[in-house]
Amino acid sequence: MTALIAGIVPVFILIAIGYGLRKSDFLPDATWRPIEKLSINLLYPGFLIPAIWDADLSGGSAGAAGGSAVTAVLIVGALTLLAKPLLKIDGPAFTSVFQGTIRWNSFVFLPVIQSAYGAEGLALAAVMIACIIPVTNIACVAVLARWGADQRGVSPxxxxxxxxxxxxxxxxxxxxxxxxxxxxxxxxxxxxLKLLGGAALPLGLIVAGAGLSFAEVARRKWTVAGVTVVKLMVMPPLMWGLCVLYGGNELAQATALLCGAAPGAAAAYLLARQMGGDAPLMAGIVALTTVGSALGIPVALALFHLA
Incomplete structure (x- = not known):
């Protein structure tokens, strides 16, 4: 158990290094966007394709893991929509709350899984990503089209x-x-592909750290804190419980739990900025959930193995 948790520590050290590099102006601000583009468009595909290609997906656990992730996203997304009349925030802010509760950062999730469960865990994680991305994209774009400042319709x-x-x-x-x-x-x-993939995780974590912004956390602390609680305290046990319900094995359950405990996605900030969402609020949510996950993921992992 100690070795599992110790293996996760470098993940968050690399995030902290990225944040420090950005704050110290070690690299100009204009440099980070091309690095992020390189990571997302070339290095991460180089990592994911062979990880899934070589995986043993013959068992039923991949379906249980993917199904639990999709179901949890749909449940939390529906409850967030139902709670909208109770939230004293405007439409653009609500879109960021919605994204914050259901989107998660694969840049953090994948290296955590690799550190804890190796190639077999990575294969399940990649299947979960493939299942979740269409669902979260459709839901978030629809919410932004309805309540974003632009309120532009989006065709199928x-x-x-x-x-x-x-x-x-x-x-x-x-x-x-x-x-x-x-x-x-x-x-x-x-x-x-494997050579490209070798660079994906460390560089992706540094980029994730460089993108963190805490300016909005103090100004809108209750909204940011509320989303963080849902993301890091509600989503992990929900996803894990659904995986148990769907018959997933121990590895699938652990992968589902850690998927739920992953922080908010930096891509959500870009989507908020593009479609009239509250981008500063989204940045604050991503920042606080990332810090919270540094504490929450080891706790979730420890509780899972003690259960």
């Missing part, structure tokens, strides 16, 4: 194009297709 075709342009989703689907078709490793290509 435009939404489909946006999802198919998501490199992480495309990488997951590519890996699954190669796995299901039993395509053997391709000399040269497989090795190249």
């Amino acid at each position: 075709l435009a939404l489909t194009r946006a999802m198919l342009a998501n490199p992480i989703l495309v990488a997951c689907l590519t890996g699954l297709a190669l796995n299901f078709l039993h395509v053997p490793p391709i000399p040269g290509i497989s090795d190249t």
Whole structure:
């Protein structure tokens, strides 16, 4: 148990290094966006494709893990919508609250799973990502189209194009297709993907840290704290319980628990900025949930293995 938790510590150290590099102006602000683009569009696909391609998905646990993630997102998203009349916030702020409760950061989730459960855990995690991305994208874009400042309608075709342009989703689907078709490793290509993937996790964590902004946390502390409680205290046991209900094995249950405990997604900030959401509030939610997950993930892992 101590070794599992110790393996997670470097994940958050790298996030802290990224935050320190950004705050110290070690690299100019304009540099971080191209690094983020490189990570998302090239390095992370290089990591995900072989992880799923080589995985043993013959058991039923992958379905239980993916199903629990999707069901938990739908439940929390529906409850957040029902709670909207009770929240004393405007429409754009509500869109950030909604995104904060259901979206999560794969840049943090994947290295945590790799540290704790190795390649087998990564395969389940990648399946969960492939299941969740379409659901969260559709829900968040719909909410932003309805309550964002722009209130622009989004056609089903435009939404489909946006999802198919998501490199992480495309990488997951590519890996699954190669796995299901039993395509053997391709000399040269497989090795190249694994070399790219080796750089994905450390650089992704540094980029995640560099993107953190705490300016809005103090100014809107109750809203940010409320979303953080839902994200880090409600979502993990809900996702774990659903995985148990769906018959997932111990590894699937642990993966579901850690998926629920992952912090808010930095991509949610970009979507809020693009579609008239409350981008500063979204940045504050991502920052506090990231700090909270540094404490919550080891606790969740310890409680799971003591149960």
